[in-house]
Amino acid sequence: MELTSSALVYLVAGLTLLALTATVLLWPRLAGRHPLQILGRIGLLTVSQLLALAVCALTLNAAYGFYSSWHDLLQPTGGQLALGPAGPGARSGPPVGDALVRPTTEGGLDQVTDLPQGKPEEVGQISSIRVNGKESGLSDQMFIYLPPEYFNPKYARERFPVLLTLAGYPGPALHLLSELHTPQTAWDLQRTGRMAPTVVVMARPTVAAPRNTECVDVPGGPATETWFAKDLPNALRSAYRVSRSPASWGVLGYSTGGSCALRLALRDPGSYGSAAALHADYQVPEDWSTGDLFGGSRQLAQGYDLAWRLQNLPVPKSHLLLVSTRTEEDYAATQQFLATASSTAQAHPDLTVDSLFLPDGGHSFDTWRRELPASLEWLSDHLSPAPDREPRAG
Incomplete structure (x- = not known):
């Protein structure tokens, strides 16, 4: 899937909605002070925010082309040809x-x-x-x-x-x-x-x-x-x-x-x-x-x-x-x-x-x-x- 494709943006946006839904549904179960519950809340918030940031980054990149491909993003400039x-x-x-x-x-x-x-x-x-x-x-x-x-x-x-x-x-x-x-x-x-x-x-x-x-x-x-x-x-x-x-x-x-x-x-x-x-x-x-x-x-x-x-x-x-x-x-x-x-x-x-x-x-x-x-x-x-x-x- 191309880095600049709309399909990738929609996919990550869908995952973001799923993460937000999971956060709402699971939050009451993780409301206690047990270390695992605290880590669970941190994990839900972290995943949701990272996915939301990814949607913003992918949308901006698709519009302006800072990186036109995965090759641009992952391979340092001037690397092996x-x-x-x-x-x-x-x-x-x-x-x-x-x-x-x-x-x-x-x-x-x-x-x-x-x-x-x-x-x-x-x-x-x-x-x-x-x-x-x-x-x-x-x-x-x-x-x-x-x-x-x-x-x-x-x-x-x-x-x-x-x-x-x-x-x-x-x-x-x-x-x-x-x-x-x-x-x-x-x-x-x-x-x-x-x-x-x-x-x-x-x-x-x-x-x-x-x-x-x-x-x-x-x-x-x-x-x-x-x-x-x-x-x-x-x-x-x-x-x-x-x-x-x-x-x-x-x-x-x-x-x-x-x-x-x-x-x-x-x-x-x-x-x-x-x-x-x-x-x-x-x-x-x-x-x-x-x-x-x-x-x-x-x-x-x-x-x-x-x-x-x-x-x-x-x-x-x-x-x-x-x-x-x-x-x-x-x-x-x-x-x-x-x-x-x-x-x-x-x-x-x-x-x-x-x-x-x-x-x-x-x-x-x-x-x-x-x-x-x-x-x-x-x-x-x-x-x-x-x-x-x-x-x-x-």
């Missing part, structure tokens, strides 16, 4: 023992009921996979959508562009399917010719749950930037027919995921050539969810300040899209960063900056769903067709 076969849609490649991607039942894919239905060669395929990183030592569950063309023999030698999509904090990767409707929207755009056939990867920025590492390499801690910039592309290239060119890789995210998207495009242009950020922040915060990510180092923190980078460091070749609303709390900050980025782009043709602002909307899935189709179309226009092909057999 569990390597296995390459997973659905995998091409011939490394031996099974060296695979960095394997299929998994984690993540709650069975909870999403409105996914495209049909044969893979007609509607594509969505799978849950676990990816393991060699350099960072991190491991996480995510989803991958392979377009119908991936299964068409006509495209057997083609490599496909890749779009990494990132959820917010502390949301699970499942929110990209169940709430944002990412693969559903991508399929609709691709079948109507508004988006090129693209492999869409759906992940969360919270690789080192439950801490919010904001996709940075934490000194002495999780190397989250390395995970997204190096490990994830390398792992996917080992298992799927995807492009090796950064110009064919893009990243989209909302909220914290949008902040990560911009950082990856500006700090790691050798991995991602374009980014669309929905309602992002432009500096790494220091709050209850992050702690001090840079160990007090002003220099490290400055390196992740996006406006400072554009004004003081070499400007990368990158395409950026800033998306928000005119009623969003961070509208002024977005306008300020947009002004800086646009000014920099005028002097550096390798950098392009576009923006999309809705007249209203807040920090919510209702707004992000409205912004998603135009953002995906923009990214498709800026993802270069994969220049590389699979070698001929033999």
